[in-house]
Amino acid sequence: MTKKKKPKKDSSQKKTYKGIVDVTRSGMAFVAVEGLTSDILVKQKNLNTALDGDEVLVDVIRQGRSMGRMEGHVTDVLIRKKTEFTGTIQLNKNFAFLVPEKGAFLPDIYIPENSLKDAKDGDKAVVKIVAWGEKTRKPVGEIIEILDATDTNDLAMKEILIECGFPLNYPEEVITELAAIKEKITAAEVKKRKDFRKILTFTIDPVDAKDFDDAISIRRLKSGLYEVGVHIADVSHYVLPATALDKEAEKRATSVYLPDRVLPMLPEKISNELCSLRPHEDKLTFSAVFQMNEQAEVKQFWLGRTVIHSAHRFTYEEVQDVIETGEGPYEQEVLLLNKMAQTMRAKRFSEGAINFSSQEVRFQLDATGKPIGVMIKESKEAHQLIEEFMLLANRTVAEYVSKQRVNRQPVPFPYRVHDTPDEEKMHVFAVFASKFGHKFDVNTPESIAKSFNSMLQLVQGKPEQHVLETLGIRTMAKAVYTTENIGHYGLGFMQYCHFTSPIRRYPDVLVHRILAQCLADEVKIDKLLEKRCKHSSDMERKAMEAERAGNKYKQVEYMQQFLGEEFEGVISGVAHFGFWVETVDAKCEGLVSLHNLPEEFKHSESEYALIGQQTGRKYRIGDKVKIRVVAANLAKRQLDYDLVDGGAADRSTQRRATDRSTQRGATRGKPKAKTGQARGRKPKTSRKKK
Structure with missing residues (x-):
């Protein structure tokens, strides 16, 4: 009896994966693939035009010995993360090249004569890649903007935005759609909504704010309860799914706040005009309306679309003055809302929320954007008033949608979640905190939160306050958007979402749309929702990187004089x-x-x-x-x-x-001398966001 020969393995069958490219400072790249424990190594020559952040298909060309790292070759670029780049124009007779900034790991971008605009040799410019040469595999671009190299501040801020993947301008199709939007609110539209225009409503925002995306209304009911409305700009009324406006908003996912400017997620006609809840104007809103007593207990709530008319535009400083003096516009309403907010805040911390204080450092700038001073802004009761009512609205919307069902299944929804602290980091921090006399119970997430709040209360005003607060925040996980609801540990909420800032955050727009579908009992399942959530989380991190880079630039500029x-x-x-x-x-x-x-x-x-x-x-x-x-x-x-x-x-x-x-x-015995010390940069850390 002859033995059957085992069939030989077909080495020509390659494994193909989909993942995201991460280019290191050395130029070596890795493709992160969901589900793989190790990234796939890709050498520069095998990137096939892929750039940092691109979504690609990659073939494995070498498996790696003894379960080592796989090596791959990019076969296709599915989604370009970034298409605009800054650099210096190198002008030739009938064409030019953009020479990218150092460290971009990008070939020079070829610019044909008809795409040069008025560029001169040596100009700084923003160029958009519009194609890749079929034979050369080199990028072809067009000039979007010629930058003024003499305005170093403007140049630096724009380079930071481009570096982090945020385009400076909107595509033509977006501008075309924008021009077609009807600004007038029709009587037919008002009839579809609850009318709050005769109820006292006002906004509270920073002194330099232009996009007012939330307002508060209050009135006393015959029952003795108070009706408090949280009214949010109805962006989803103007920005419809699958339009050019919507696609651009999703791509950007967030507004970016730099020391001297805001790069809005939506064009200014929407963010600062149509949707901004400016005083003395009728505005369309999506609202969470609560019937509450003076002890801030919610007896009943209503969710739906509304129309409002803001009577007053407060700054935080003006509201704080009313709270401290008891005098000012609408002082009775402001004082009552503040009392309710402080009651909700105390209850939240007693139920497991962690009370991290925060300081915001802002630069005073002259007319040219040069820093001439530093301001430290702390969270006061005026800020907490708005924060608590926004938290209440966000939580209520998330709780409502979490109870809805489609085919007996929960409705897919972009929750804002925050995981429990990393166990190893927590133990290291607990040992460190014990040196200052603070005992941490790390047995359960609930006991950790209690220990944190106890410590944060005891360190107020002490020399170690700053270090313990800073390191405590670093033990925390990052809050993200996802359809997998694990709750929000830092806030102590089982259900939470972002509903209150659709002008500047795309997940809030998604929340509005899904909430509207639930209220109308017409839910449409979005199979790409988790992918949209992940993209929004990624862009949020990019925006934070840009904000840190902008602040760092101003720090360096400010300290040059010293x-x-x-x-x-x-x-x-x-x-x-x-x-x-x-x-x-x-x-x-x-x-x-x-x-x-x-x-x-x-x-x-x-x-x-x-x-x-x-x-x-x-x-x-x-x-x-x-x-x-x-x-x-x-x-x-x-x-x-x-x-x-x-x-x-x-x-x-x-x-x-x-x-x-x-x-x-x-x-x-002498200690062994080290052969050298590496100089490096500080690891990037994320500011905690709720």
Whole structure:
């Protein structure tokens, strides 16, 4: 009996995956594939025109030994993450090239003569890639905007936006659609809605705000209860699904806030005019209306489309003044709403929400955008008034939709979720907090929240407050959008969504549409909803990166005038190559490099510190130090500091201590010297958003 031969494996059958390209600083790329434990390595020559952030198909060309990393070749680019780039024009006789900024890992972009506009050799420009050469596989582009190189601030802010993937202008089809939108609110449209125009309604926003997307109404009912309405701009009335406007809003997903400008998600005609709830104008809104008593207990609620007429536009400062003095426009209503908000806030924290305080640093700018001062904004009761009613509306909408069913299944919905803290990070933080006398119960998520609130209350006004709050936030997961509802840990809510800012966030537009379908009992399942949620979360992170880069640019620009001067600071971060110090007054963060310290230091993650190898000296997050500003590089958006006390200015004393320590240690065996210290940049961190 002859044995059957085993069929040979067909090596020509390649595995193909879909994923997102991540290009590293070295130019090497990796494709992240959902479900794979390890990314697929792709060398530059195998990227096939794919750029950072693109969604691609990749064939595996090498499996990797002993379960090592797979290597692949990009076969197709499915979605371009970014199509606009900044650089310098290199002009030839009948064509030009855009030479991208360093580190873009992008070939020079060919620009034909008919797409040059009035560009001159050496101009800075924004170019949009419109095609890739079939044979050359090189990009072909057209000039979108020629940048004014003499206006360094404007140039820097625009480069930051482009760098983070946000286009500066809207496509022609969007502008065409925009012009066709009818501005007048018809009587027929008003009849479809609840009319709140005769009920006292007002907005409360920052002093420089132009897009007012929420308003509050209040009146006393015959029952003795109060009717409080949370009215949100009805963006979904004007921005219809699958239109050019909608596609562009989805692509951007969020407005971006830089120190001197806002790049709106929607064109200004919508964000600042049609949908902005400006005073003394009829406006279309989507509302959550509550019947409440003075103790802020909700007895009944209603959700639906409305029309309002705002009677007054408050700034936060004006409302805060009414709260503190008891005098001002509509003081009785403002004081009652504030009392309700503070009651809801106290109840929220008692039920498990975590009470992290926040400071917002903003620059005072002159007419040219140059920073001339720093303002630190803290959350006061006026801010909390709006926050609590917006939270109530968001939570109520999410709870309502979560109870709806289609074919006995929950309605797919873009929840805003926040996971429980990372167990390992939490244990490290608990050990650190214990050194300040704070005991953490890390057995359950509920006990962790209680421990946090206890600590945050006890550290108020103490030297360690800033460091414990900062590190506590870093233990937290990032809030994201998803159809998989796991609740919002930080807020202590089982159901939560974003309903209250559709002018500046695309998930809120999706929430409005799905809510409208539920109210009409006409739910249409969106099979791409989870993908839209993920994209919105990604773009939110990109917007935060842009905001951090813009703020960092202003920090560097502001500190340029103080080169050589000394400041009090607090250590705000540590790494193996040095530590960051944030100045106390201006909150400007710079790096103290290990190269400028008088001995070798080891990074201790558990202590959030650098520890001297010979003297045992520690530089720990939260420590107060004195620094000198030694470099302010605007191009790199980087500040460099020297340590004054115990650093470069005090090296002779430190060296003597080091020499004595080394001599004492000679008989015990010298520590091995490190071959070198790497200088790097601070890891990116995300600001917590609800």
